[in-house]
Amino acid sequence: MEQALYEATADTLLRRLHRVDSDIGCVMVIGHNPAVQDLAMSLVDAGDPDIRAQLAAKFPTAAAATLTPDGAWSDLGVGTVRLDHFFMPRRRTA
Numbered sequence: 694m695e696q697a698l699y700e701a702t703a704d705t706l707l708r709r710l711h712r713v714d715s716d717i718g719c720v721m722v723i724g725h726n727p728a729v730q731d732l733a734m735s736l737v738d739a740g741d742p743d744i745r746a747q748l749a750a751k752f753p754t755a756a757a758a759t760l761t762p763d764g765a766w767s768d769l770g771v772g773t774v775r776l777d778h779f780f781m782p783r784r785r786t787a
Contacts, residue, residue, distance in 0.1 A: 695709070698724060699724075699725075700725065700728075701724060701728055702728050702731075703727075703728045703729075703731035703732040703735060705728075706722060706724065706728055706729070706732045707732060707735075707736075707769060707770075710722070710766055710769050711766060711767050711769060712766075712767075713766035714766075715765055715766065715767070717766070720766070726752055729752060730748070730752035733748060733752070733758050733760065733776070734748065734749060735771050736760060736762075736769060736770070736771070736772070736773060736774040737760065737772070737774055737775070737776045738771075738772030738773065738774065738775070739774075739775040739776070740775045740776030740777060741776070744776055744778070744779045745776055747779050747781070748776060748779050751781075753781055753782065754782070755781075755782040756779070756780060756781045756782065757778075757779075757780045758776060758778070758779045758780075759776075759777045759778040759779075760774040760775065760776055760777065761774060761775045761777055762774045763775075
């Protein structure tokens with residue numbers, strides 16, 4: 694855990710991802726909105742349009758998005774990832 698990322702902006706998260714070692718194949722980013730949603734939306738350029746619309750509409754607490762980059766972590770930028778999945782928690786019914 695990196696305390697400096699606790700209330701990070703999307704730009705701060707992206708700068709941190711740029712420093713991930715190229716040998717690392719998978720990264721999990723856990724954070725707060727709007728930073729997490731803003732970061733995902735800026736990076737995503739491809740993927741199922743319906744899933745992308747869900748991501749754009751709302752990124753609720755406990756949601757998770759899986760993204761696949763086109764290249765190295767250091768090359769992440771606008772439109773360089775594919776949105777593979779977007780998971781949202783189920784609503785409780787009374």
